[in-house]
Amino acid sequence: MLIPALYLSVALFVIGTLGVIVRRNAIIIFLCIELQLNAVNLAFVALSRYTGIEGQLYVFFVMTVAAAEAAVGLAIIISIFRHYETVDVDKFNLLKW
């Protein structure tokens, strides 16, 4: 089951990459980044059966970073929306407001 899980991880990561490139809505881009993080988490969990408990520990850390990143990123999106009335990433290119 290890190798199929790693292939699934590749598939999810690639789908996430595709979404980051082709979508314009900043929130969907964020969701796709979360998808990429989860793909890596899946690889960590699958490999932890073969290398030790540290794999699961790193997943724990990744989840924390993802939560922090989502909180800050969504706050930035709200802030940008307040100023530009849009979350289309092509419509703004400065983080200064």
Add this chain to the structure above:
Amino acid sequence: MTDVLFVLFAVVATGGGIGVVTGRSPVASLLFMVATLASLAGIYVLFEAHFLAAIQVLVYAGAIMVLFLFVIMLLNLGHDYRADLKYGSWFLLSLVVVGLTAGVLVQGLMGTGETGLRAGGAEVAAALDAAVVEKGAVGVIADPLFTDYVVAFELMGLLLLVAIVAAVVLAKPRDPEAGE
């Protein structure tokens, strides 16, 4: 049985991932994402990572996705689907990037093969199972977390504090009378 469950979860996870990218409204994308996260939690259970599966459902599919949902509903987004997709050269670029990424990763996977990992893997898995029986599914993660990785754990707490403060500062409406 586990193989059947794995295939089922894998299909739901991949379909959900495709749904996230192609979803017509942000809320639809988000619900597809929840399906993906839930089936990944199922796969974690198949890999005996019960604590992570619980955390995945509670924190990821629960808390983080609800945060996304709040923001989507707060901003009232998602009326123009066609304008949301990039066409033309961007689409070609994405195909190139995706093809290269997938190619490199798959080639790396085919190079390793399961046998190399299996050789040393059986006793690692057995030791993990024994540790779970001895300490419990939470204890087996908590033990290294509070000993070898305690610095990383404390930094994680600091990171969350910084993130909370940053989110409040960024999302707070600016007071025009403050004269910023």
